[in-house]
Amino acid sequence: MPEGNEVHRWAARHNAAFAGRRLNVLPGPNHRFSDAHLVDGKKLREVHAVGKHLGYEFGDDLYLHIHLGRFGDFTEGCGPLPEPKGALRAILQRAGSGKPARSVKGQPHNLTCAKDDGTQPFPPEDVDWCELRGPTDCSVYSKEKWQALLDRLGPDPLAHEPGDHDNPQRAFDAILKSKKPIAELLMDQQIISGIGNIYRAELLFRHRLNPFTPGEAMDLKTLKAIWKDSIPLLKAGMVDRRIVCTKRADRPSKQEPAPRGEEHYVYRRHGKPCFLCGEKILRRDLAGRTLYWCPNDQHTTAAENKTAYAHGTSLRANREAAKPGAAGRKRASALMED
DNA sequence: GCCTTATGCTCAC
DNA sequence: TGAGCCTAAGGCT
Numbered sequence: 001m002p003e004g005n006e007v008h009r010w011a012a013r014h015n016a017a018f019a020g021r022r023l024n025v026l027p028g029p030n031h032r033f034s035d036a037h038l039v040d041g042k043k044l045r046e047v048h049a050v051g052k053h054l055g056y057e058f059g060d061d062l063y064l065h066i067h068l069g070r071f072g073d074f075t076e077g078c079g080p081l082p083e084p085k086g087a088l089r090a091i092l093q094r095a096g097s098g099k100p101a102r103s104v105k106g107q108p109h110n111l112t113c114a115k116d117d118g119t120q121p122f123p124p125e126d127v128d129w130c131e132l133r134g135p136t137d138c139s140v141y142s143k144e145k146w147q148a149l150l151d152r153l154g155p156d157p158l159a160h161e162p163g164d165h166d167n168p169q170r171a172f173d174a175i176l177k178s179k180k181p182i183a184e185l186l187m188d189q190q191i192i193s194g195i196g197n198i199y200r201a202e203l204l205f206r207h208r209l210n211p212f213t214p215g216e217a218m219d220l221k222t223l224k225a226i227w228k229d230s231i232p233l234l235k236a237g238m239v240d241r242r243i244v245c246t247k248r249a250d251r252p253s254k255q256e257p258a259p260r261g262e263e264h265y266v267y268r269r270h271g272k273p274c275f276l277c278g279e280k281i282l283r284r285d286l287a288g289r290t291l292y293w294c295p296n297d298q299h300t301t302a303a304e305n306k307t308a309y310a311h312g313t314s315l316r317a318n319r320e321a322a323k324p325g326a327a328g329r330k331r332a333s334a335l336m337e338d
Numbered sequence: 339g340c341c342t343t344a345t346g347c348t349c350a351c
Numbered sequence: 352t353g354a355g356c357c358t359a360a361g362g363c364t
Contacts, residue, residue, distance in 0.1 A: 003345045032357095052346075070346045071358040087358060134358040136347060189347085196345045243345070268344090288353085289346085314342070 002068050004052055004194020005237035008158045010074060011049035014056070014092075016124035017076075018044050022095040025064070028088030035140040036090065039064050044092075050165055051153045051193025055146050056092075063146040069136030076127045090138050093129035153193040157230040165193070168227045175215040175223060182218055183211035184287045186226075194234065198267045201292045202245035203230055205265040210299050211291055250275050266292040270309070282308035290315065 002010075025040040027033035039058045048055040048063075056064035066072070081091060132138060141149070150165070154174070159165035171192045175185050185191055186200040195203070203226050204211050237243045244263045248254060251262040252275060265275060270283035270292055279296035284307050295305045309318040 006345080067347075068345095069357060070344060071356095072346090073358085089357090136357065187346095198345050290344090316342075 002052065002072070003196035003199055003234070003237070003243070004049075004156060004158050005234040005243070007052050007054060007068065007194070008049045008234075011047045011054055013076070013124040013127065014047045014054075014130065017127035017130075018092060018094065019046050020044070024091070024093040024095050026091040026093070028090060029084050030088070033090045033138050035064075035138075038062060038140045041095065050150055050159065051156050051189055052196070053149060053153070053193075055141070061143050063141040063143060065137060065139055065141045065146065065149070066132065066135055067137040069134070071133075072135035073133055075131040075133070076129070077131075078122060078126050078128045081129055082131075087133050088131055089135055090132040091129060092132075153189055154191040156193045157227060158194055158234050168192075168224075171227070172220060172223045175218060176220070178215035180215055181212045181286070182209060182215055183291050183293075185215050187287070187289065192227075195230065197289050198243050198245070198264065199230065199234065199237075201267045202243075202264055203233070205294060205298060206233075206245065208297050208299070210304070211286075211293050212300065212304050246275070266294055268292065284308045285315075285318070 020043070022041060022043045023039075025036050025042075027036040039056070039062055042058040042060070042062065045057045045059050048057060052067060054066040054068075056066070058064065081093065084091075153165065154171050155168045156165045157168075164170070174191045175182070178185055183200060183204060186195050186203065187197065201211075206229060207222060207226055209222070209226075233245060242258075242263050244258045245267075246258055246262055246265055248256050248258075250265070251258055253259050253262060255262075262275075266281050269281045272281055273279065274281055274294040274297060277294065277296045279294055281292055282295055282300075282305060283290055283292045285291070293300060295308075309315070310321075313321075
């Protein structure tokens with residue numbers, strides 16, 4: 001369930017564990033990874049990460065493309081493979097490994113993958129295999145197809161190789177030309193790659209921005225500040241498998257690390273008081289995803305606040321209510337009576 | 339056990 | 352713009 005920070009972390013770990021080695025690449029028991037045989041037994045050259053996409057380069061024009069989507073996740077282990085389960089999609093395993101089995105579901109890590117920072121079950125050098133579950137995509141690309149994907153993606157705040165993906169100017173230009181709200185533009189992977197629903201909500205709050213501001217009404221200085229802020233925020237993103245966006249001084253507890261419930265300013269805090277001003281956090285659907293914001297600190301208008309979901313009703317009921325026409329309202333009222 | 343929700347994306351209309 | 356797909360966890364009955 002990653003945003004760009006976690007995808008880059010997997011790339012770093014899998015490079016350390018698997019790059020330069022021959023791998024067994026196996027489909028799960030549900031036959032949904034029909035390309036496995038194309039890369040099985042081949043040597044992995046390098047793992048690439050751009051935005052939320054992973055590319056396992058096996059040479060010979062073969063890139064295993066993995067996109068975790070909302071639900072995808074890896075499990076890592078050492079030694080013999082565990083019993084396969086139904087939802088499993090793919091396994092990457094060092095050819096010829098055979099240590100005692102240890103496994104752990106995606107664990108807390110920082111992007112740096114420090115070996116001895118206390119957050120690792122074991123260092124990536126000791127990882128013999130990984131299992132993949134629930135990805136949106138797991139298929140083999142040609143180099144041309146991989147490159148076409150890269151060309152389509154906007155700059156990535158976590159890009160570490162000089163080139164297009166580390167140059168934000170393209171993103172700034174696209175935003176300043178658009179009439180769409182900034183909250184929608186920040187989620188658009190063709191504009192900026194790697195930002196997801198948590199970071200967009202939290203970045204907008206950290207810069208006290210009205211999420212409904214049209215891109216063309218933004219100013220370049222603010223866009224540069226958001227970009228600059230996003231880099232350390234994404235890098236430091238994972239603490240105990242949580243994305244933490246609050247500054248220590250802003251947390252009610254003033255504690256470090258952030259206690260549960262104090263990781264985010266607005267994300268999934270609807271109905272709760274803003275840490276800074278006490279106003280209730282609002283939420284609504286925007287382009288198919290839930291947007292969270294503080295009406296006071298983010299200077300939204302009364303009309304904009306009126307579009308927020310009613311408290312105490314389900315997301316589904318609110319989505320139905322937002323649909324035009326009497327039928328939608330009827331469905332919504334039926335749901336709300338539950 | 340059912341319902342809801344979730345860090346995402348693609349395709350058809 | 353809406354439907355569909357992917358999986359797991361938590362809250363509720």
